[in-house]
Amino acid sequence: MSGELQIDDAVARGYPPAVLYLRNDEIVTTEVCAFNYFSVFMKDNPEADAHIWFFDGAGRPAGYFHRELGVNGQLQLQTSELCPRVSGTVAMSLIPKQETKLRPGRKVTTGYYAQYFSQHGAITLSHEREPVSAVSFPTTAWVQTYLTRFLEESGVVLVNSCMAANGSSVGTARLLAVDGRALGELALPEIPPMGAVSIATTTLFPDAKRLIGQAESFALEFKGTNIASPFSYYEFANGKFSLHHF
Numbered sequence: 001m002s003g004e005l006q007i008d009d010a011v012a013r014g015y016p017p018a019v020l021y022l023r024n025d026e027i028v029t030t031e032v033c034a035f036n037y038f039s040v041f042m043k044d045n046p047e048a049d050a051h052i053w054f055f056d057g058a059g060r061p062a063g064y065f066h067r068e069l070g071v072n073g074q075l076q077l078q079t080s081e082l083c084p085r086v087s088g089t090v091a092m093s094l095i096p097k098q099e100t101k102l103r104p105g106r107k108v109t110t111g112y113y114a115q116y117f118s119q120h121g122a123i124t125l126s127h128e129r130e131p132v133s134a135v136s137f138p139t140t141a142w143v144q145t146y147l148t149r150f151l152e153e154s155g156v157v158l159v160n161s162c163m164a165a166n167g168s169s170v171g172t173a174r175l176l177a178v179d180g181r182a183l184g185e186l187a188l189p190e191i192p193p194m195g196a197v198s199i200a201t202t203t204l205f206p207d208a209k210r211l212i213g214q215a216e217s218f219a220l221e222f223k224g225t226n227i228a229s230p231f232s233y234y235e236f237a238n239g240k241f242s243l244h245h246f
Contacts, residue, residue, distance in 0.1 A: 004064050005051045007163060010093040011134050017091035018128035019161045020114045021196055021231055021243070022054060022079060025087060027119055028241055029080040034112035036069040038096045046071045047097040054079065056088040059160065059195035069094070075112075088196050089159055090114065091132050120239025129245060130161045130228035132194075137162065139171060139227040144246040145178060145219045146201070146232065148212055153234045155200040156220055157243065160191040161228035167193040171224015175205045175212075178219060183211040188224060198233070 010017055022030050032052060039046040047070050054063040063083045067075060079090060092112050115125040146154045160169040169191035175184040184205050191197055201220065202208055212218045222230055233243045 004066070007053050007091060007132065008134065010051060010095065011132060011163070013095070015093045015095045016131040016133075017051070017053065017093035018112065019089050019091045019130055019132050019159060019194070019228060020126060020128055021157050021159055022083075022090040022114075023087045023116060024080040024084055027235075027239060029078070029117050030090065031115040031117065032075065032077040032079060032090060032092060032112060033115060034069075034075040034092065034094060036071070036073040036094065037111060038094070039072045048073070049095050049097065050075055050092065051095065052077065052090060052092045054083045054086060054088070054090055055194040056086050057196050059088070059192035062086045062088065087198070089194050091194070092128070116241065116243055118239050118241040122240045122242065124242045124244070126231070126243060126245055130159070133162045133164075133167075133226070135162070135164055136167045136226055139222070139224050141221050141223040142227070142230050142246045143176070143219055143221045144230070144232045145217050147217055148215055150234050151201060151209060151212065151218075153236050155198060155203075155233050155235070156222070157196060157198045157231035157233060158188070158191060158222065159196045159228040159230070160193055160226050162226035163193050165193065167226050169224060169226040171222060171227055173204055174221040175208060176219040176221055177212070177215060178217050183218070184208070188222070191226075193226075
């Protein structure tokens with residue numbers, strides 16, 4: 001396979017790329033890691049192509065990468081070498097060299113990781129979870145608890161995994177007590193297709209400290225349209241950084 005594969009072609013062929021958060025700045029850089037698992041399951045035709053697309057926070061294309069992976073081939077890609085100072089989303093598809101016959105309605109997603117390296121020594125990773133969608137989709141509520149003592153350091157990363165031109169993410173955020181009581185609610189900023197936004201909890205809810213009070217923990221809820229599984233994060237003044245799927 002030669003030339004640049006368009007992301008919509010990968011979706012149409014039944015290999016929708018999985019989308020993850022991308023961050024490359026003065027604090028955190030992202031590495032994409034993958035293994036050619038077709039070597040295990042397709043022993044007669046074990047080779048595959050890795051295709052990776054990069055987008056900035058506004059969903060604008062920021063780069064493309066292609067590599068052939070042979071038998072048991074592995075990929076450890078420092079994305080900061082390809083798109084430095086770009087934070088947004090990364091989408092990857094692993095496609096076998098020998099086309100397989102997919103049953104109607106079946107899709108094959110790519111098992112890969114993104115590792116996030118803080119310049120201050122912290123390392124965290126995330127496995128892909130959400131495939132890119134060619135059409136808009138509703139998002140049911142995603143909820144995650146946080147520790148109140150780290151309120152000032154906490155936040156959320158929201159990723160739009162819809163690539164349709166009219167597929168912007170819209171929705172609401174709620175600040176919740178751990179017993180489910182709503183402490184605050186607001187409309188989320190619109191996220192363009194394949195875009196992403198990182199928002200501190202205190203930016204979403206400036207009055208969060210008063211609203212949460214003496215409780216040891218609180219929760220954030222997000223729902224609307226085209227929102228992939230969000231990431232909770234803590235980012236500390238010493239540069240330590242952690243990121244986890246809801």
